[in-house]
Amino acid sequence: xxxxxxxxxxxxxxxxxxxxxxxxxxxxxxxxxxxxxxxxxxxxxxxxxxxxxxxxxxxxxxxxxxxxxxxxxxxxxxxxxxxxxxxxxxxxxxxxxxxxxxxxxxxxxxxxxxxxxxxxxxxxxxxxxxxxxxxxxxxxxxxxxxxxxxxxxxxxxxxxxxxxxxxxxxxxxxxxxxxxxxxxxxxxxxxxxxxxxxxxxxxxxxxxxxxxxxxxxxxxxxxxxxxxxxxxxxxxxxxxxxxxxxxxxxxxxxxxxxxxxxxxxxxxxxxxxxxxxxxxxxxxxxxxxxxxxxxxxxxxxxxxxxxxxxxxxxxxxxxxxxxxxxxxxxxxxxxxxxxxxxxxxxxxxxxxxxxxxxxxxxxxxxxxxxxxxxxxxxxxxxxxxxxxxx
Amino acid sequence: xxxxxxxxxxxxxxxxxxxxxxxxxxxxxxxxxxxxxxxxxxxxxxxxxxxxxxxxxxxxxxxxxxxxxxxxxxxxxxxxxxxxxxxxxxxxxxxxxxxxxxxxxxxxxxxxxxxxxxxxxxxxxxxxxxxxxxxxxxxxxxxxxxxxxxxxxxxxxxxxxxxxxxxxxxxxxxxxxxxxxxxxxxxxxxxxxxxxxxxxxxxxxxxxxxxxxxxxxxxxxxxxxxxxxx
Numbered sequence: 001x002x003x004x005x006x007x008x009x010x011x012x013x014x015x016x017x018x019x020x021x022x023x024x025x026x027x028x029x030x031x032x033x034x035x036x037x038x039x040x041x042x043x044x045x046x047x048x049x050x051x052x053x054x055x056x057x058x059x060x061x062x063x064x065x066x067x068x069x070x071x072x073x074x075x076x077x078x079x080x081x082x083x084x085x086x087x088x089x090x091x092x093x094x095x096x097x098x099x100x101x102x103x104x105x106x107x108x109x110x111x112x113x114x115x116x117x118x119x120x121x122x123x124x125x126x127x128x129x130x131x132x133x134x135x136x137x138x139x140x141x142x143x144x145x146x147x148x149x150x151x152x153x154x155x156x157x158x159x160x161x162x163x164x165x166x167x168x169x170x171x172x173x174x175x176x177x178x179x180x181x182x183x184x185x186x187x188x189x190x191x192x193x194x195x196x197x198x199x200x201x202x203x204x205x206x207x208x209x210x211x212x213x214x215x216x217x218x219x220x221x222x223x224x225x226x227x228x229x230x231x232x233x234x235x236x237x238x239x240x241x242x243x244x245x246x247x248x249x250x251x252x253x254x255x256x257x258x259x260x261x262x263x264x265x266x267x268x269x270x271x272x273x274x275x276x277x278x279x280x281x282x283x284x285x286x287x288x289x290x291x292x293x294x295x296x297x298x299x300x301x302x303x304x305x306x307x308x309x310x311x312x313x314x315x316x317x318x319x320x321x322x323x324x325x326x327x328x329x330x331x332x333x334x335x336x337x338x339x340x341x342x343x344x345x346x347x348x349x350x351x352x353x354x355x356x357x358x359x360x361x362x363x364x365x366x367x368x369x370x371x372x373x374x375x376x377x378x379x380x381x382x383x384x385x386x387x388x389x390x
Numbered sequence: 391x392x393x394x395x396x397x398x399x400x401x402x403x404x405x406x407x408x409x410x411x412x413x414x415x416x417x418x419x420x421x422x423x424x425x426x427x428x429x430x431x432x433x434x435x436x437x438x439x440x441x442x443x444x445x446x447x448x449x450x451x452x453x454x455x456x457x458x459x460x461x462x463x464x465x466x467x468x469x470x471x472x473x474x475x476x477x478x479x480x481x482x483x484x485x486x487x488x489x490x491x492x493x494x495x496x497x498x499x500x501x502x503x504x505x506x507x508x509x510x511x512x513x514x515x516x517x518x519x520x521x522x523x524x525x526x527x528x529x530x531x532x533x534x535x536x537x538x539x540x541x542x543x544x545x546x547x548x549x550x551x552x553x554x555x556x557x558x559x560x561x562x563x564x565x566x567x568x569x570x571x572x573x574x575x576x577x578x579x580x581x582x583x584x585x586x587x588x589x590x591x592x593x594x595x596x597x598x599x600x601x602x603x604x605x606x607x608x609x610x611x612x613x614x615x616x617x618x619x620x
Binding site (some may be wrong): 383 | 447450473476491501502510549
C-alpha cells in the first residue's frame with residue numbers, strides 16, 4: 001500500500017491518455033457484461049434445467065404436435081414420476097410487437113412439474129375456478145401494468161397466429177387471476193399461462209387432442225437416459241414418434257437454433273479484449289518509455305528490479321481494474337433494472353460467475369498489457385537509463 | 391575529517407563497445423577517498439568522470455579491478471545485494487534533479503524511505519527534517535513544476551540525504567542552475583560535508599564548484615591526471 005501513491009501518480013501524468021484508455025476498457029467490459037446477460041438469456045433454460053426432468057417432443061421437430069393421449073401412456077412407464085403437457089400458443093396482445101410467451105397447461109400438473117414457478121395458494125384456487133383464467137409472470141405483468149394499465153381481474157384479449165380464433169369468438173380472452181414469480185434465479189417470470197381445458201374447448205375441432213411437448217419427471221435422475229429411451233421405444237414406428245431428452249439438452253438445442261450463443265459471445269468478447277489489450281499495452285509501453293530516466297533514478301535509489309517490475313504491473317492492473325470493474329459494475333446496475341427488451345430477452349441478468357470471470361479478465365488484461373513494459377523496466381540498466389539525462 | 395579510507399578503487403578498467411569499436415573509458419584507475427572528504431571530479435567530456443561516479447555508486451560494473459566502499463567489495467555483489475547496498479549507503483544528486491513530476495516535494499523525498507520498514511508517520515517525520523534541512527519546510531506540498539530550479543535541486547538533495555546515507559554522489563549538481571542558485575546548492579553541500587560529516591563525490595565541469603570541494607582530482611582519457619587539494 002505504501003507504493004500506491006507512486007503507482008497512482010503515474011496514471012495522473014497524462015490524464016487525457018489515461019482517461020481515453022480507461023474509457024476503452026470501460027466500454028469493453030460494459031459490452032462483456034451485456035453479452036454475458038444476453039448469453040444467459042438464451043441459455044437460462046439450460047442453467048435452471050432440472051437433472052430429473054426430460055422433455056418429450058415430436059421426433060421430427062418441436063413444431064410438430066403430439067397426441068395428448070400420450071400423457072397417460074408415458075405416466076404408465078416404469079421410472080416416470082410425473083408428466084405435464086405444454087403447448088406453444090404464441091400470444092399477441094393488441095400489437096404484434098407486444099408478443100408474450102403464452103402456454104396452455106394443466107395447473108396442478110404444471111406447477112408440480114415446475115416448482116420454480118411460484119403461485120400464491122389463493123391465486124391457484126382462483127385460477128382453478130376460472131375457466132379462462134391466466135397467471136402472468138411478474139416481469140410481464142409489471143411491464144403491461146405500467147404501459148397498458150393491466151390489473152388483476154382484467155379480461156385481456158389475445159390473438160394467436162398459430163391457433164387462430166377460438167370457436168364462436170373473434171379473439172381469445174383471458175382473465176388475469178394473479179401473478180407468478182420465479183422461485184429460482186434465472187427462472188422465467190415473463191410468460192402468460194392459461195388453462196389447457198379452456199384451450200382444448202375453444203380451438204378448432206381438427207386440432208383438438210394435441211399438445212406441443214411433455215415435461216417428464218423421472219423418479220431417479222440417474223435413470224433419466226434409460227427412461228428417455230423407454231419413452232422413445234414406446235412410440236417407435238407410430239405416426240408420432242418421439243424424441244425424449246434431458247431438459248438441459250433440450251434448452252441448449254432450442255437456444256442453438258439462434259446459433260452457438262456461447263461461441264458467438266466468446267468470439268465478440270475475444271475480439272474486443274484483444275483490441276483493448278493492444279490499446280492498454282500501448283498506453284503502458286508509452287508510459288514506461290517516457291519514464292526511462294525516472295525508473296533509472298528509482299533503481300539508483302535502491303529499488304530492486306523485482307520491485308520495479310511489480311510497480312509497473314500494479315500500475316497496469318490498476319488501470320485495467322478501474323476501467324474493467326467500472327464497466328462491469330454499470331452493466332450489472334443496468335441488468336438490475338430488468339431487461340430492456342423483455343419480449344425478446346425475458347431473463348436479463350449477469351450471473352455471479354460471469355461477474356467473477358470479468359474481474360479475472362480485467363486482472364489478466366492488466367497483467368498482459370503491463371508484462372512487456374514491466375520486463376523492459378526490470379531489465380533497464382541504470383547507467384543506460386541515466387545517460388538519457390541531458 | 392577522518393583519515394580512514396571510505397572509497398578504495400584499485401586498478402579499475404571500464405570499456406564500452408560502440409559497434410565494432412571498443413572505447414576504453416577507464417584504464418587501470420586507482421583512487422582513494424577518505425571518510426568525510428568532499429571530492430570534486432573534473433575533466434573534459436568523455437574523460438570518464440560519470441563512469442567513475444557510476445562505479446562508485448554501484449550503478450555500473452567495472453570490467454576489472456576492485457571497488458571497495460566502507461569495507462564492502464561492491465564489485466562482488468549481485469544485482470539484488472547491490473540495490474540494497476545503494477539504498478542503505480548512497481544518495482544521488484543529479485544535474486537535472488530528476489524529481490517525479492506527479493509527486494509533490496514531500497512524496498519525492500519519501501521515495502527512498504519506502505524501501506525501509508519504518509511507519510508512515512516516521513517517514514513523514516524524516517521527510518520534514520530533510521526538507522527543513524535544505525530550507526524547504528514551506529514547500530512540502532509543492533509539485534516540481536511549481537518550484538524553481540534551485541528549489542528542485544534542494545528537493546533532490548533532501549531526497550538524497552533522507553536515509554542518512556554514508557556517501558553523497560553528485561553529478562553536475564549545479565550544471566543546470568544560475569550562478570546564485572548554484573552557489574546556494576554548493577553551500578548546502580559544504581554544510582552537509584562539514585557539519586554532518588557526509589562524504590561527497592561531485593562530478594563537475596565548473597572550477598568555481600570544484601573550489602568548494604576539499605580535494606579535486608582531474609581525469610583525462612580514463613586516468614587520473616592531477617590531484618589538487620583545496
